[in-house]
Amino acid sequence: MPDAITELNGDIRNKLVAGGTNINDLLKYFITKADKLVDINPIKDFNSIFRLENGGVRLGALHTNADTAYDPIIEECYPLLSKAILAGASAQIRNMATNGGNLLQRTRCYYFYDINTPCNKRDPGSGCSAINGYNRIHAILGQSESCIAVFPSDMCVALAALDAVVNIDGPEGERTLPFADFHRIPGDTPHIDNNLTYGEIISGIDIPKKGFEKNYSYLKLRDRSSYSFALVSVATALDIEDSTIKEARIALGGVAHKPWRVIEAEDFLKEKQPSRENFAIAADIILEGAKGYKHNSFKIELAKRAIIRNCIMALNPETQRPGAKPSL
């Protein structure tokens, strides 16, 4: 067990810092408070990328987002992950941000950031200012009456699609969580973002061997074309043989409290032709039950179109280049 866990001393007022790009910002706004910050960067074991015996790869929790995106193994075998990371934040932030910190970044809901307004995530029981407020960036899937915030990560959308596994170390020993079970929906406890318990530390993230390097695409739609969070993003990974889809993964970002996958839609695509019509049916399945609010209902149609377009781009990843024409 790393010394950092001992240094936290089981006291919730003590916090860990990795890249600092989120926690230092939250401290400045008095959204997070810390009596003591424990800098985990000295834990060298968490700062590498290496091949696992099962053919997969482990991303160290303290490896930076930039070094991960540009790592030769990741670029070659998991280009979907590279693309998603590079769609996030800016070059400077990616040079600082770590893989573990990326999973634990907090929502960008404006009211969460404004300590003068009620917010159940920041101050449990105070109410949600977004539901009847300005909610253009908020959730359309999996939200609750308590909170309609979205989880803002790009990297995690790709990790969800790739069936990653989170490695956790803590006072009770080591454990792993499948990516789908790492983040949670808000329910009536929106102050809890994920299933990491206090005092635990992420040591690394494992990605299975299958990288979908032939047919993948990441599409991020936002209000400006760079250095901005997603309104809707889509990670698509397809395994295609003889013009038939053998396996499909579709994960959405910017629409829910966690990266969003709907297994029924992915099952529907199995053994089907990779056609616009089939992708449209999958998109309808994914958005079934989606609910919009005053300013974000546009996201439902936007997400459907983004899914279709991204699945088509995945058929020929070259078409992800700016200005390239779709292949279908």
Add this chain to the structure above:
Amino acid sequence: MNNRNEHSVSLNVNGRHYQLDIQPWVSLLDVLREHLHFTGTKKGCDHGQCGACTVLVNGKRILSCLTLGVMKDGAQITTIEGISNGENLHPVQKAFIEHDAFQCGYCTPGQICSAVGMLGENKAQTREEVQELMSGNLCRCGANKGIIDAVMAVKEGGYNE
């Protein structure tokens, strides 16, 4: 740690060694500006959203407003004051002047440090890629076209040390 909560930190800034006592909550940006008086590095937003505070830490461009001085103990830091070789301007600086890459100049130290960092990374070849990898530096005067022109001119070898 002393009784004012200060930690002893050693930093190498622009080739010179500094030993300082700083409180743990002080950002690297404030250490550079307020403690060491390298005021070339600018505070735009103080929240990671503008790039004005960009400096090079161990050769990599980062935002000095989002890291803490105490986390950079032992680091080599280059600010805009350390980019030129004495009176001899860095190629990026020369190109900025010739391509009209600034108006008020507030974002410029961050733009130049970012451009130097980006050239070192060598991930951007086309103009579009340069635009994308320079997007972390906002310019409220809208000098962006000149900035990208300047960086492209350096990439194309038009400027030498």
